[in-house]
Amino acid sequence: MNAPTVTGEKDPNPTAANQTQIRTLARGNTEFGLTLLSSLAQDEPSTNQFISPYSISVALAMTYAGARGKTQKQMTETLRFSLEDATLHAAFGETEDQLAASNDDANSKKNVPFQLTTANAIWGQQNYPWRDDFLTTLKTYYDAGLHVLDFKENSAEATQTINEWVADQTEDKIRDLLPEGALNSLTRLVLTTAIYFRATWAEPFEKGRTTPQPFTALDGTTAEVPMMRQSESFPYATVDGHQVIELPYVGDEVGMVVILPKERTFEEFMESLDVDRLTSLLSGMDQQQGTISLPRFTIESSFELPTTLAELGMPVVFSNHADFSGMVDPAKTGEHLRIDDVLHKSYIAVDEEGTEAAAATAVEAVATGAARDPFTMTVDRPFYLLIRHRPTDTVLFLGRIVDASAAQSN
Template sequence: MARGRGFTGSDALTALTHRLADQLSVTRENPSNVAFSPLSIYSALSLVAAGARGGTLDELLAVLGASSRDELAANGRFVVEHALADRSPSGGPRVAFASGVWHDAGRALEPAYREAVVASYLAEIRAVDFRNKAEESREEINKWVAAATGKLIDSILPPESVSEDTAVVLANAIYFKGKWETPFKKKNTKVERFYLLDGTAVDAPMMRTGRSQYVEEHDGFKVLRLPYGSQDPGASKKRPRSRQSGTSSRDNPAPLPRYSMCVFLPDARDGLWDLVGKIASSPSFLRDHLPEYEVDVDEFRLPKFKVSFYGKLSCVLRDMGLVAAFKADKADLTDMAPDVEDASGELIKRLVLKDVFHRAVVEVNEEGTEAAAVTVCEEEDESACQPVDFIADHPFAFFVIEEVSGAVVFAGHVLDPTKHQDTLHDVD
């Protein structure tokens, strides 16, 4: 993709993906399945950055790997218009992307902020009565989330998460449903052993096939690329190189979005964390190791799974360097809404980031993938060509990517495909 046009933040988004994956594993002593949407988190924080100034803006730009708000805005426009364009009318994946900003009716947003988030993120802006009708406002936001994610996620804000002190809630939602280019046959799915990190095993439904697949073998791991159906001729025959090209977009019009799920499988049954470290070693590692050609497959097994995550990201983001936005004496979000002063000019209310909630669900079966994610930022006033085997019978990492832009839409790892947890927790 020609730099300067399109999604210039793909490397930054990938780096954010790896940092979040490491943090969201909760603990290596008591690990669990994880699914999240880097693109949703990136987009929600971009909504915050659009209203930040000074050191608060500097920290947000550092976490997001951007040089300026203008770069974030350009990336936002590209994501909405291209990377997450709905392909379902032409037979491709169904994609829904929505951003929303809810503010208390008594705390008006800056006109420039309203214009910026509508232009770059197609954000819906609504005034609500947090001060007098906090619970009704929370329910309204949750209903918006359910509609934006095809009801795969029914809510994001838990009870008592919104109060009379809430001033602004920012939300981003992504819904994805795609069918494999070549679906698996359900009759071939068999219950087999899946080996866990502690050496024990569980019985899990494993999809099987004798077809050729996009698989590459590397030192210590293998990578599988499963393309989703597309009407773009030859879309999956070879991965596009356009994002590395320096040619003009006028000479080479941007191709249609192309989606795939990529599975990184370590050779060793307990090798996931070492592999995660390798993937995180370079922002380009992910795209540099995606298979380009089909190869004959001898044995192939991939478990069906449904993985979810629901948690607060505030502590994670602080650990990643986003500190000022959460502190009443340091936060500067005055480009979103001005500070409130009394008659003598003394500051009495400042907008500050309170919580960042994220919820994601990814389900994989014989037909394809259904996934959704929501990120909410709540602010308040405060004071090789040989047959290969690909047997995913032990923990692995997965990524749903839009290949043309390099955007990571969903990511996670599967430690036990028979487990599906969806309870709210803090990630320390």
């Protein structure tokens, strides 16, 4: 099932971003990711959790392109966007290009099993007057074309179409990102991002050295798990009793960092882990010979993020006071947009050969009326009622109630 696509036009003179600005963006994304993960962990402290801060940031950055006023301000602060708008989108675009370049470079070498791909898409209600500059921004910097769907008349088919796109972009690792009923006749826009990664360790673990070893969980219980083991030279550091190691993948452009807090300090460490401390830990590593034992594991996570994002500082985005007039002119549609849901799914599998990981994020925008103060209606005097057939406006029942006490059942 393929939705028709309006390719859109790229800006012939796009804003450029330099390496310093790209690193500034990465720092903000990391800070947001650490904060988000910490907040999610508070809800389920004993549950494994895995997210893609990049996927979430990209999806929300595309949404941010249409935000204005207080909505834009809250998103700026919550998502840690410190660059000017045009430069911000340019930095995201350049980051995407560099990720693609790493993928192309690795695949240009023979016998190098490496894949790192990202994809973005806009799914918009057909015949909806989207602003040209909004679509141009997303096409220019995120390579996100507009796919036209009919949410009003067939939201179930739209859900299936988007889910199939996500599954295709993630090698079938992320399925059913949008659950049944997630979209409805009020849906006007869904922004999706997908990322897929599969790579072999630069120094694979020998399967023959993997043995059952005890692992003590956060709650103190102990169980045996398959523990991989190898001795090699790796970037490594010990800081205040905390151990940090980076396991590089083939090509040496991507690596997995493992941070092992000293015993009985995990929760305290996680509470204090911010972008500055993380930077300090990473910069303290140097090449050292040693032995690493690491569990073989697989994690699948799924999150609905509106409540968490609202608590982190952007509640207006999900309210009837949201301002996404940068996406569409309310005067042309007679309705305003707000974000109804932010859905995120992720997957990671780590074994002796390497790592496979995937993630996808969807941001759903729905129609709402103009922002108004909530009303109060107290039916404490005589009133009329009618029951009608809405498609034909046929009044099926009509009544008047002038004495509610007499209308009570015995």
